[in-house]
Structure formats: structure tokens, C-alpha cells
Amino acid sequence: NAGVTQTPKFQVLKTGQSMTLQCAQDMNHNSMYWYRQDPGMGLRLIYYSASEGTTDKGEVPNGYNVSRLNKREFSLRLESAAPSQTSVYFCASSGGTGWPQHFGDGTRLSIL
Amino acid sequence: GQQVMQIPQYQHVQEGEDFTTYCNSSTTLSNIQWYKQRPGGHPVFLIQLVKSGEVKKQKRLTFQFGEAKKNSSLHITATQTTDVGTYFCAGQNFGNEKLTFGTGTRLTIIP
Numbered sequence: 001n002a003g004v005t006q007t008p009k010f011q012v013l014k015t016g017q018s019m020t021l022q023c024a025q026d027m028n029h030n031s032m033y034w035y036r037q038d039p040g041m042g043l044r045l046i047y048y049s050a051s052e053g054t055t056d057k058g059e060v061p062n063g064y065n066v067s068r069l070n071k072r073e074f075s076l077r078l079e080s081a082a083p084s085q086t087s088v089y090f091c092a093s094s095g096g097t098g099w100p101q102h103f104g105d106g107t108r109l110s111i112l
Numbered sequence: 113g114q115q116v117m118q119i120p121q122y123q124h125v126q127e128g129e130d131f132t133t134y135c136n137s138s139t140t141l142s143n144i145q146w147y148k149q150r151p152g153g154h155p156v157f158l159i160q161l162v163k164s165g166e167v168k169k170q171k172r173l174t175f176q177f178g179e180a181k182k183n184s185s186l187h188i189t190a191t192q193t194t195d196v197g198t199y200f201c202a203g204q205n206f207g208n209e210k211l212t213f214g215t216g217t218r219l220t221i222i223p
Contacts, residue, residue: 042216090154
């Protein structure tokens with residue numbers, strides 16, 4: 001069982017470039033989440049999806065878009081990358097409200 | 113919006129000493145979860161507390177949820193080098209899908 005799989009693990013972009021971070025889970029979870037983690041700031045929610053076909057903004061959605069492609073996959077897109085988006089990005093999934101979240105290994109993204 | 117504060121931000125202890133991290137929410141929570149993140153790793157779920165005043169133990173780890181369901185603590189007895197990492201609390205409001213994570217307490221152990 002792979003759990004939550006994120007690709008890529010590392011990425012370096014130039015300012016203004018676009019890219020999509022991929023996330024897939026094999027636990028048949030309804031809910032999926034994207035977080036960013038910056039030093040000293042914990043985990044901040046970017047977007048989440050409570051079920052297939054629905055997405056909602058989290059705490060820091062500006063500059064990002066998401067797609068819940070199906071129950072397994074939830075992607076995060078940066079349309080025009082900015083240095084302020086340099087961070088570690090984590091995808092997570094859970095069975096729903098009140099259930100624990102399972103995290104992927106993260107994507108370390110640097111924007112120059 | 114909901115805020116979850118966690119103190120201290122850093123804690124350095126001698127191996128064998130105890131460690132405690134505290135978590136405070138600006139709102140009453142339906143439940144609180146605790147996660148551990150090893151250096152370079154991803155957060156891993158430890159436990160969930162749901163009831164007012166609840167206390168749960170996992171070996172040397174003791175988790176408490178306050179009577180008002182607005183604060184929580186994690187206490188580690190006799191720390192070991194395997195306890196190194198950052199401990200996060202995460203609060204959830206009633207009927208809300210989202211977790212709000214605290215800023216974490218980074219524990220380092222001096223052998």
C-alpha cells in the first residue's frame with residue numbers, strides 16, 4: 001500500500017513559470033488537502049476537497065488552483081510562480097471530518 | 113478565523129529529561145489531533161482527542177484535552193533520541209472539514 005504519493009519530490013522553477021504538483025491516494029479516502037510548510041509557520045492549508053467534484057479554499061489560496069480529477073487524484077497548479085511560493089508542499093488525505101490525515105512525502109519547490 | 117497557538121517553538125532537552133508542548137485554540141474545538149514530523153519527513157498522525165478532559169497515553173507520551181476543549185498538551189516522559197522531531201497539534205471545529213495546525217514545537221535531544 002503506497003498511501004499518498006506526491007510527484008515530483010523536488011523542483012526548481014524560474015519566476016513566471018507554471019507547473020502542476022500531482023497527488024494520488026490509494027486509501028479510498030473522500031477528502032484530500034494541499035498544505036504548504038514554511039519555517040516557523042507550521043502547515044497552512046491552501047485548498048481542500050471534501051469529496052470528488054468539490055474544492056474549497058483554505059487559508060492561503062492566492063496564486064494556486066486545484067483539480068480533483070477523481071477520487072484518487074488531487075492536483076495543485078501554480079500558474080505563474082513567484083519566489084514567495086518557495087516552500088515544501090504536502091498533500092494529505094483522510095476519510096472525512098474527524099478522521100486523521102495521511103500525508104505524502106512532500107514536494108520541495110524552489111522558485112528563483 | 114480560528115487560530116491555534118503552540119508553545120514553546122523550540123525545546124532542547126538532555127536525553128532522559130521530560131518534555132511538554134502546549135496548544136491553545138481561539139475557539140472551542142470538536143477534536144484535536146497530534147502529529148509528529150521527523151527532520152526531512154512528513155507529518156505522521158499520533159492521536160486524536162475528542163472528549164472534554166480526555167487523557168490518553170501511548171507508552172511514554174501522555175496527551176490531554178482541556179475541560180473547555182480549547183487547549184491541549186503533549187508530555188513525553190524520559191525522552192529518547194527517537195523522540196527528535198517537530199510536534200504539531202491540529203484543531204478541528206464542529207462540522208468543519210479543515211484542520212488548523214499549530215506552529216509546532218521542535219524537540220532536539222542532547223545525548
